[in-house]
Amino acid sequence: MKRIREYTIFITLCFFLVSCSGDKQQKDILKVTAIPDEDATELIRKAKPLIEYLENSVNMQVEFIPVSDYSAAVEAIVSRKVDLAWFGGLTFLQAYSRSNGKVEPLIQRVEDQSFRSVFITSDANIKELSDLKGKEVMFGSQSSTSGHLMPRTFLMQEGIIPEQDFKRIAYSGAHDATIAAVGSGKVQAGAMNIKTWRRFVKEKRVPEGTKVFYTTPTYYNYNWTIHKEVPEELRNKIKESFLKISSDQELGKKILEAQDASGFLETEKKNYDGLKAAAENVGLIKSSLN
Structure with a gap:
């Protein structure tokens, strides 16, 4: 009986250690996606230099996960299948609503302050x-x-x-x-x-x-949206990594060219209040979104 009990404890401990190892492995991968506003080949081309840069700057594996359509991109971050997503203003608002406020806009291109x-x-x-x-x-x-x-x-x-x-x-x-x-x-x-x-x-x-x-007249648009369950330290690392991207660096120049950007800056939810009102007006999001 004693041996059975000891064996049970041993198996339980092994299972616990394997589970912890699996969790750690999962947390060591930053998963990223993007709305498929262009064909898959173009999206992967644009993502490649950024993924390489982020892997070095945050010191962890970064995996780009393509999705089939816009709603799949929203679902991916809401369900935590990805940690970071490239969204248009509307898809950010949809993800914010679907997740009950568990995602936030982190970074946008300079150009996204006045998009057309x-x-x-x-x-x-x-x-x-x-x-x-x-x-x-x-x-x-x-x-x-x-x-x-x-x-x-x-x-x-x-x-x-x-x-x-x-x-x-x-x-x-x-x-x-x-x-x-x-x-x-x-x-x-x-x-x-x-x-x-x-x-x-x-x-x-x-x-x-x-x-x-x-x-058209200008409006706020795209941003990199992050799930709030991503640890704050990692969120800050990602943000700082984007802010440091410069055309003075060879890889930075490739990133800016691929992302069609002159640079990146911090953003926040209130920047999308105008889009929120427009989306409510045409019925693309519910007016209960705060």
């Missing part, structure tokens, strides 16, 4: 927003800030209600897909992220005849 969307077309007869009435128009993902929420908001400010005034509404799921759809004539116009548009122009990838006919 563009409306594009290949139809020579479309010259202003009012010309979209009766047309087939494409947004990005339904959860996209720059490809849906803010374009819809500015349309509504002009008295244009997409469901009533457009012949058809389509959702591409990603900004590059919107360019392709407009360029091929699948739809007559589309709304998208200005940075993706500028990159396509720079790389000479814009379909012939496709142009911008309207640029």
Whole structure:
């Protein structure tokens, strides 16, 4: 009987040690994701130098976990499958709501203080927003800030209600897909992220005849969102790591080019109050979100 009891204690102790080892192993990996606002190849390319930098600066393994769509990115951080996520303003607000305030915006690019969307077309007869009435128009993902929420908001400010005034509404799921759809004539116009548009122009990838006919006013957009259960010391390390990224460093220059940024700065939830009001107004988040 004594031997059985000793054996049971031994097995229990072994199980405990294995469990602790597993927990430690999990905590030694910083898991990161991003909304798939572009194709997977481009997202991985953009993430690679940043992952390399973070591994060295926080002294732990960093794993980038691609997701299938915007809602999957939100679910990943809410369920703690990832610790850090690259979100648009709207997806941050959705994650904040879904997690009951357990996530927070940590860092944003300098450019995200004054972001813009563009409306594009290949139809020579479309010259202003009012010309979209009766047309087939494409947004990005339904959860996209720059490809849906803010374009819809500015349309509504002009008295244009997409469901009533457009012949058809389509959702591409990603900004590059919107360019392709407009360029091929699948739809007559589309709304998208200005940075993706500028990159396509720079790389000479814009379909012939496709142009911008309207640029929106500015608004706060993207940020790196972190789960509050990530230890404070690690959160601070991550924040400081971003703030130290500089074009004076070879790797820093690669990161800034890949992230399409001139630099990073701290951000906070109140910066997204304007987006919150816009999202509530169009029914993309509940008004009970604090």
